Amino acid sequence: MSRLPDNPDGRMPLLDHLRELRNRxxxxxxxxxxxxxxxWLVKEQVxxxxxxxxxxxxxxxxxxxxxxALIVNGIFTSFFLNxxxxxxxxxLISSPLWLYQLWAFVAPGLLSxxxxxxxxxxxxxxxxxxxxxxxAYFTIEKGLSIFLDFAPEDVAPLITVxxxxxxxxxxxxxxxxxxxLPLLVSILNLAGALPHSTIKKFRRTIVFLIFVFAAVATPxxxxxxxxxxxxxxxVLYGLxxxxxxxxxxxxxxxxxxxxxxxxDETSVIEAEPFDIGEPIGPPGEGRVKS
Numbered sequence: 001m002s003r004l005p006d007n008p009d010g011r012m013p014l015l016d017h018l019r020e021l022r023n024r025x026x027x028x029x030x031x032x033x034x035x036x037x038x039x040w041l042v043k044e045q046v047x048x049x050x051x052x053x054x055x056x057x058x059x060x061x062x063x064x065x066x067x068x069a070l071i072v073n074g075i076f077t078s079f080f081l082n083x084x085x086x087x088x089x090x091x092l093i094s095s096p097l098w099l100y101q102l103w104a105f106v107a108p109g110l111l112s113x114x115x116x117x118x119x120x121x122x123x124x125x126x127x128x129x130x131x132x133x134x135x136a137y138f139t140i141e142k143g144l145s146i147f148l149d150f151a152p153e154d155v156a157p158l159i160t161v162x163x164x165x166x167x168x169x170x171x172x173x174x175x176x177x178x179x180x181l182p183l184l185v186s187i188l189n190l191a192g193a194l195p196h197s198t199i200k201k202f203r204r205t206i207v208f209l210i211f212v213f214a215a216v217a218t219p220x221x222x223x224x225x226x227x228x229x230x231x232x233x234x235v236l237y238g239l240x241x242x243x244x245x246x247x248x249x250x251x252x253x254x255x256x257x258x259x260x261x262x263x264d265e266t267s268v269i270e271a272e273p274f275d276i277g278e279p280i281g282p283p284g285e286g287r288v289k290s
Contacts, residue, residue, distance in 0.1 A: 020105060024101040024105045028094070028098035031094035031098060032094045032098065033090070034090075035089060035091065035093035035094035037086075038089060038090070038093055046085050047081075051070070053137065053141040053144065055068035059151065059157050070159055070160065072160070117190050125180060128180055128183055128236075129177070129179060132179035132232075133172045133175055135229075137172065139171070142225070142228075143220035143224065144220075146224060170219045181233060182236035185240040185241075189240075196241070196245045199244050207237070210230050214233070
């Protein structure tokens, strides 16, 4: 992998962009493979943690008495289960690396202010995602208990490993990604693309859509899981609403460059050139120091 030359303007031909993308993807994949190796070494301990919500349900002990049991219905299912566990651990362990590679690829084309917003997004995105995943982990037991209670007393639930792991991963991803929604609202407001007036206008609609999303996206259709996802997302959305209000109020207090000028007022043309001062700010903004 060749090292690209220094490019302070963030401009390069298309082939250089593709070469840069290739290098970033290769580095991210190498980090993922290294994380999967670690995940393979600790797969048994990780599986014990992932299995705990199922084992906490009384119906999980109907097959083996005192121990919970999941069903394997294929020859290669056990092997691929370990691969999936190693992949989950690898993604989590290598997340700082592949997030940095994503940032390093996008950052050269951003302005300094946009870079600060992106860094803020990265700094908050991981804790929010992990917070949603942790909430999902403690919600899974209640969701399983509600639906397994519908089975008659003389019926033993035969839940496969693939089915349970798919349900578990879906819950973790849905909760984690849903917790990113308020952060996305705040970033759009900081960028000026989503003013607080628009957020206030559609506030009730957005809250309703959050509950609809929670009902549709969660694999468990019970009301407890829906409320467990929708309630904290609504609270986080309320915090994003407050942040947008403070940001827009601060912007309103800042003087405009055209304050005091009428819409039909023409500018004065000087007969002789004069020194307009030293530029302040990035090139191309047209602001100067008088």
